[in-house]
Amino acid sequence: MREEQRRERKLRIPACSAPDFRSRRALRRRGGGGTSRRAARGRGSLSAAAMAQPRSASQPPPDVDTDDCLGEYRHLFSPDILAGRVAFITGGGSGIGFRIAEIFMRHGCRTAIAGRNQQRVAEASKKLVVATGQQCLPLSIDVRQPQTIVAAVDETLKQFKQIDILVNGAAGNFLCPASALSFNAFKTVMDIDTLGTFNTSKVLFEKYFRDHGGVIINITATLSYRGQALQVHAGSAKAAIDAMTRHLAVEWGPNNIRVNSLAPGPITGTEGFRRLGGKFAKDSKQFDTIPLQRAGNKTEIAHSALYLASPLSSYVTGTTLVVDGGSWLTSANSFSALLGIASSSAKL
Numbered sequence: 001m002r003e004e005q006r007r008e009r010k011l012r013i014p015a016c017s018a019p020d021f022r023s024r025r026a027l028r029r030r031g032g033g034g035t036s037r038r039a040a041r042g043r044g045s046l047s048a049a050a051m052a053q054p055r056s057a058s059q060p061p062p063d064v065d066t067d068d069c070l071g072e073y074r075h076l077f078s079p080d081i082l083a084g085r086v087a088f089i090t091g092g093g094s095g096i097g098f099r100i101a102e103i104f105m106r107h108g109c110r111t112a113i114a115g116r117n118q119q120r121v122a123e124a125s126k127k128l129v130v131a132t133g134q135q136c137l138p139l140s141i142d143v144r145q146p147q148t149i150v151a152a153v154d155e156t157l158k159q160f161k162q163i164d165i166l167v168n169g170a171a172g173n174f175l176c177p178a179s180a181l182s183f184n185a186f187k188t189v190m191d192i193d194t195l196g197t198f199n200t201s202k203v204l205f206e207k208y209f210r211d212h213g214g215v216i217i218n219i220t221a222t223l224s225y226r227g228q229a230l231q232v233h234a235g236s237a238k239a240a241i242d243a244m245t246r247h248l249a250v251e252w253g254p255n256n257i258r259v260n261s262l263a264p265g266p267i268t269g270t271e272g273f274r275r276l277g278g279k280f281a282k283d284s285k286q287f288d289t290i291p292l293q294r295a296g297n298k299t300e301i302a303h304s305a306l307y308l309a310s311p312l313s314s315y316v317t318g319t320t321l322v323v324d325g326g327s328w329l330t331s332a333n334s335f336s337a338l339l340g341i342a343s344s345s346a347k348l
């Protein structure tokens with residue numbers, strides 16, 4: 001065998017490479033598996049474990065587009081990484097917040113999921129309990145009204161005796177040019193996203209985190225990074241939350257509270273994606289401009305939230321984890337294209 005070929009084989013299956021779906025036979029046929037029987041046996045056990053592993057480090061995990069639990073789930077993190085923890089998740093009744101609740105619960109966490117629509121959180125909670133076997137408390141709150149948050153946090157503490165993680169996911173959004181945006185529309189988004197995040201964080205701090213420590217994850221967005229057209233309201237609101245993340249990380253660090261933002265890009269199977277023209281963008285091949293060439297899914301956001309909630313990120317605070325496939329770096333910020341999306345989604 002020529003030296004060059006030998007080197008190439010070595011490169012194909014490095015000792016620590018991410019496992020893939022190829023069968024042992026396929027590996028041998030393609031000359032990718034080394035030469036000795038012992039090596040093949042070793043790979044045999046690796047292949048079995050590798051069967052359900054993502055093919056590459058950028059392949060998305062399976063997901064479902066509806067607000068339902070995953071049909072199948074394979075743990076990539078230790079299944080008990082959040083065992084004994086309790087998470088309070090605003091916006092946990094749908095979309096990204098629902099999937100975060102599910103993934104946390106699949107890792108041993110109990111959850112309280114909170115939103116305005118009691119029926120929605122109640123139904124979501126039932127699904128989550130059935131799929132994960134963990135406890136989930138559905139709560140009705142409006143993050144603009146601190147007294148509703150106080151009542152919900154009290155109820156959670158009564159039920160679970162502790163809260164370790166807060167996910168601020170509640171938000172509202174729509175596409176609208178600044179010139180057509182009413183004063184009230186701008187204020188409403190600021191109220192829900194920015195004030196809602198502050199209100200909930202402050203209640204949690206006073207009721208529990210100040211004395212026990214905790215983790216806060218603020219779900220934000222990349223809209224303000226380049227001044228996304230038609231998004232002055234949401235972009236401003238989320239930028240303020242990113243600032244809040246840094247302020248609170250500094251002030252509350254001595255209380256053993258970590259505060260981070262998680263900024264998703266376009267995420268399939270969400271209200272945000274439907275409303276902000278994700279389907280249109282897909283059809284018009286706009287995702288080709290994203291470095292990873294696709295939208296993300298809810299499980300990918302939940303996995304990033306899991307990292308931020310877990311001891312794996314024990315020294316991470318005051319930062320924003322952008323989970324967008326590189327989108328904000330390269331995607332067009334075209335006013336006319338976005339207007340196309342706005343009018344197209346308005347027809348839906």
Ligand SMILES: NC(=O)c1ccc[n+]([C@@H]2O[C@H](COP(=O)([O-])OP(=O)(O)OC[C@H]3O[C@@H](n4cnc5c(N)ncnc54)[C@H](OP(=O)(O)O)[C@@H]3O)[C@@H](O)[C@H]2O)c1
Nearest residue numbers: 091094095096115116117142143170171267270271272273
């Ligand atoms: N989807 C995306 O592509 C994307 C991209 C970037 C960032 N994000 C962010 O990810 C988060 C989840 O978005 P999503 O797309 O999954 O949308 P979603 O399903 O509409 O989630 C928003 C949640 O917030 C709750 N909510 C809204 N107003 C509230 C209020 N005043 N008080 C309490 N709860 C309230 C809603 O429940 P009720 O209506 O029952 O109150 C809903 O469950 C948001 O923070 C969003 O800005 C999403």
